[in-house]
Amino acid sequence: MARRKKIYEGKAKILYEGPKPGTIVQYFKDDATAFNAEKKDVIEGKGVLNNRLSEFFMTGLTQIGVPTHFLERLNMREQLVRAVEIIPLEIIVRNYAAGSMAKRLGLEEGTPLPRPVVEFSYKEDSLGDPLVPEEYIIAFGWATQQDLDDIVPLALRVNDFMSGVMYGVGIKLIDFKIEVGRVYEGDFMRLVVADEISPDSCRLWDIKTGEKLDKDVFRRDLGNLTDAYTEVARRLGVMPANTGHPKPTLIN
Numbered sequence: 390m391a392r393r394k395k396i397y398e399g400k401a402k403i404l405y406e407g408p409k410p411g412t413i414v415q416y417f418k419d420d421a422t423a424f425n426a427e428k429k430d431v432i433e434g435k436g437v438l439n440n441r442l443s444e445f446f447m448t449g450l451t452q453i454g455v456p457t458h459f460l461e462r463l464n465m466r467e468q469l470v471r472a473v474e475i476i477p478l479e480i481i482v483r484n485y486a487a488g489s490m491a492k493r494l495g496l497e498e499g500t501p502l503p504r505p506v507v508e509f510s511y512k513e514d515s516l517g518d519p520l521v522p523e524e525y526i527i528a529f530g531w532a533t534q535q536d537l538d539d540i541v542p543l544a545l546r547v548n549d550f551m552s553g554v555m556y557g558v559g560i561k562l563i564d565f566k567i568e569v570g571r572v573y574e575g576d577f578m579r580l581v582v583a584d585e586i587s588p589d590s591c592r593l594w595d596i597k598t599g600e601k602l603d604k605d606v607f608r609r610d611l612g613n614l615t616d617a618y619t620e621v622a623r624r625l626g627v628m629p630a631n632t633g634h635p636k637p638t639l640i641n
């Protein structure tokens with residue numbers, strides 16, 4: 390048996406060459422990083438949960454006509470996706486102030502924004518993914534004006550979908566980040582949602598209690614990250630068969 394070819398190992402995933410040209414296998418690791426990998430840990434079961442959750446969100450997006458890279462889940466930790474040319478931007482959509490925006494503008498976290506805000510950071514770990522204006526993106530050729538004119542409504546559609554799905558299970562979508570890639574079909578190029586959509590890349594707060602159910606639990610040492618992600622998966626009915634140890638059920 391030939392060993393499959395590793396294309397890239399990132400902070401949260403490994404990419405392998407897929408079985409067919411134009412496909413890639415994404416392997417979801419248990420590694421958690423924050424603050425540009427200054428804080429690191431291995432969180433047992435995180436990869437399994439994110440593989441399932443990303444499948445769930447990407448499938449839902451496909452069903453409402455938002456194109457994504459997702460093809461099929463292969464096993465507990467792997468999914469088959471279309472190989473895309475990643476646009477080197479993190480596309481961030483915010484509904485409420487939090488994180489860097491709250492800090493920059495001196496807003497209390499959780500302050501509702503007058504409307505959803507789309508912002509971009511340049512995906513470059515060595516610079517800590519700096520926030521960049523559209524002018525920079527076009528001037529440096531990371532994407533064209535036409536790309537941005539497509540990306541903003543695409544990101545807002547993802548936002549409406551994700552906000553609605555989360556609202557339905559009592560969770561407020563504070564903000565999230567997506568990556569977008571190009572796929573070529575004959576003479577045409579299409580932009581699709583790529584990478585992952587998971588609690589690693591969203592801020593999710595319980596509507597009633599305000600409890601955080603996302604990577605801030607890890608970033609800010611607020612508790613057990615796997616428990617938080619499991620809770621999100623449970624509410625969405627996305628229950629992996631075996632992520633760690635089942636909790637005993639009290640029967641009376």
Ligand SMILES: Nc1ncnc2c1ncn2[C@@H]1O[C@H](COP(=O)(O)OP(=O)(O)O)[C@@H](O)[C@H]1O
Nearest residue numbers: 399400401402413458470471472473475583584
């Ligand atoms: N469909 C795809 N085709 C090609 N590259 C992808 C695709 N989806 C995601 N990627 C890239 O694969 C990498 C995923 O691994 P990850 O651990 O998240 O890396 P990073 O540490 O760079 O964030 C990212 O660099 C992402 O841009």
Ligand SMILES: [Mg+2]
Nearest residue numbers: 399400401584
């Ligand atoms: Mg990543």
